[in-house]
Amino acid sequence: MHSSSESECSDSDQQLSATHYDAKLPYTSDICLPFNSEKLASIAKNSIDADPEINPDRVHRYLSVENGDLIVNFECDSLKTLRVSINAFMDMVILVTQTMIHLDD
Amino acid sequence: MSSTRTVTTIGLEGSANKLGIGIVRHTYDAKDLDPWDPNNPAEPKNVDVLANVRDTYNPPPGQGFLPRDTAAHHRDHIIRLIKLAFSDAKLTHKDLDAVAFTQGPGMGAPLSTVAMVARTISQLWGLPLIGVNHCIGHIEMGRAITGANNPVVLYVSGGNTQVIAYSRQKYRIFGETLDIAIGNCLDRFARVIMLPNDPSPGYNIEQYAKRGKKLADLPYTVKGMDVSFSGMLSFVEQLAKNDSSKRTKKQKTRNNNSSSSSSSKNAGEASIDQSSQEKEPEYTAEDLCFSLQETMFAMLVETTERAMAHIGASEVLIVGGVGCNLRLQEMMGDMAKQRGGKVFATDERFCIDNGIMIAHAGALSFATGFKTPIDKSRITQRFRTDQVHVAWRT
Numbered sequence: 001m002h003s004s005s006e007s008e009c010s011d012s013d014q015q016l017s018a019t020h021y022d023a024k025l026p027y028t029s030d031i032c033l034p035f036n037s038e039k040l041a042s043i044a045k046n047s048i049d050a051d052p053e054i055n056p057d058r059v060h061r062y063l064s065v066e067n068g069d070l071i072v073n074f075e076c077d078s079l080k081t082l083r084v085s086i087n088a089f090m091d092m093v094i095l096v097t098q099t100m101i102h103l104d105d
Numbered sequence: 106m107s108s109t110r111t112v113t114t115i116g117l118e119g120s121a122n123k124l125g126i127g128i129v130r131h132t133y134d135a136k137d138l139d140p141w142d143p144n145n146p147a148e149p150k151n152v153d154v155l156a157n158v159r160d161t162y163n164p165p166p167g168q169g170f171l172p173r174d175t176a177a178h179h180r181d182h183i184i185r186l187i188k189l190a191f192s193d194a195k196l197t198h199k200d201l202d203a204v205a206f207t208q209g210p211g212m213g214a215p216l217s218t219v220a221m222v223a224r225t226i227s228q229l230w231g232l233p234l235i236g237v238n239h240c241i242g243h244i245e246m247g248r249a250i251t252g253a254n255n256p257v258v259l260y261v262s263g264g265n266t267q268v269i270a271y272s273r274q275k276y277r278i279f280g281e282t283l284d285i286a287i288g289n290c291l292d293r294f295a296r297v298i299m300l301p302n303d304p305s306p307g308y309n310i311e312q313y314a315k316r317g318k319k320l321a322d323l324p325y326t327v328k329g330m331d332v333s334f335s336g337m338l339s340f341v342e343q344l345a346k347n348d349s350s351k352r353t354k355k356q357k358t359r360n361n362n363s364s365s366s367s368s369s370k371n372a373g374e375a376s377i378d379q380s381s382q383e384k385e386p387e388y389t390a391e392d393l394c395f396s397l398q399e400t401m402f403a404m405l406v407e408t409t410e411r412a413m414a415h416i417g418a419s420e421v422l423i424v425g426g427v428g429c430n431l432r433l434q435e436m437m438g439d440m441a442k443q444r445g446g447k448v449f450a451t452d453e454r455f456c457i458d459n460g461i462m463i464a465h466a467g468a469l470s471f472a473t474g475f476k477t478p479i480d481k482s483r484i485t486q487r488f489r490t491d492q493v494h495v496a497w498r499t
Contacts, residue, residue, distance in 0.1 A: 043225060043228040043229065044225070046224060046228060046479045046480070047221050047224040047225045047228070047479070048221065049480070050220070050224060050479055050480060050481075050482045050483050051217050051220065051221075051483050051484055052483065054213070091180065092221055094180075095180050095183075095218065095221055095222065096221060096222075096225050098184060099184060099221075099222050099225045099226060099229075100225065100229065102184045102188070103184065103187060103188075103198070103225075103226055103229065104229045
């Protein structure tokens with residue numbers, strides 16, 4: 001639930017990109033978002049992961065949780081779809097974290 | 106007195122431009138639920154509405170609501186509305202038994218936004234999640250409020266137009282629109298004549314229609330049990346456009362005539378214009394709203410009556426946003442009366458999309474043991490009324 005810090009997750013970034021690399025989807029981005037707890041990060045992952053990306057042949061989105069970090073890895077067919085996907089994802093993360101802040105005990 | 110059991114549910118609805126949160130409490134005889142018998146399903150003894158709050162996204166006149174903007178509206182207001190619902194109900198989440206949300210049908214982005222929050226709170230609060238079909242929500246809410254027992258259901262809203270009857274644990278679709286929904290047709294016509302979207306385009310058309318006098322001959326399209334509205338929309342749009350272009354043309358010619366020494370060409374145009382007006386009857390916006398309503402509602406009355414004759418029902422239940430149109434209720438009432446039956450309808454609190462209906466329908470299926478696991482809670486834009494197993498009715 002804090003702002004993302006790239007350095008914390010740099011080693012996992014490379015692993016993710018290496019495992020999922022697809023030649024048709026060359027534009028990739030990895031984002032790491034630290035949450036207060038493993039549980040909250042998992043809740044966020046489950047909430048977001050239930051609805052798949054709308055264009056599965058143009059965007060691959062992989063979510064995972066590691067040590068309380070929500071890690072997302074995008075692979076897209078163009079810079080535009082990458083930008084749009086990250087935007088949509090950020091809107092979802094903000095909504096989920098706002099819900100946690102305001103509606104959790 | 107036998108012991109009772111209550112089920113309290115929060116419902117989140119956001120399949121279109123309304124964002125609604127409702128909290129409902131169902132009271133059952135304990136023996137009806139425990140153990141629950143699928144061969145003898147129970148409906149609650151009491152349905153108490155504890156909170157019903159709504160916020161509608163209204164774009165400016167002449168514009169429809171786009172998925173992206175509507176989703177942004179829902180994101181901005183959903184947390185505030187959930188808090189408001191709890192304070193209205195004087196409850197906290199600890200009093201709840203389940204979280205219900207609209208899984209479909211509807212617009213993707215708004216549905217997904219609301220589902221995201223539903224999933225998050227269900228996990229935070231450790232409550233089961235219940236995915237609800239929006240149409241089933243409308244039907245069950247209408248039944249609960251009006252007490253209609255086994256009616257033919259006319260479901261009319263911005264996204265749906267269906268004639269439905271219950272049979273063997275399914276709500277079966279007898280007839281529906283072949284193209285656009287009735288509410289969509291009304292909304293789009295309201296845009297053409299620049300009626301405001303506040304409180305709703307359909308409401309404003311209804312007010313205009315009250316002042317309409319001349320009935321335009323619009324294409325009446327009933328095909329078997331199905332209806333079609335898109336042809337009528339194009340036709341009436343054309344009438345409205347001709348009308349307004351004629352009016353501006355007339356004004357322009359008049360201005361030209363008065364400001365400059367009128368050229369013979371202008372004068373000629375004006376006379377042609379006037380003569381064509383005399384031939385074709387001219388309709389005001391009020392006349393067109395009136396004609397549109399009368400023709401569309403007549404089509405619905407016809408198909409509904411045929412469904413009633415088919416299954417031998419005498420009751421009609423009107424649900425959905427267009428269902429709060431009093432003229433539709435009146436026309437349907439006349440038909441039902443002639444058949445020795447009656448029409449049931451609800452007011453805007455329950456007709457127009459709301460969270461209560463989702464909480465209510467969710468609670469009904471929850472009482473039968475239904476749950477939606479998070480990883481199966483994906484929203485679906487197409488989710489037919491007859492896909493739902495109605496386990497709570499015999």
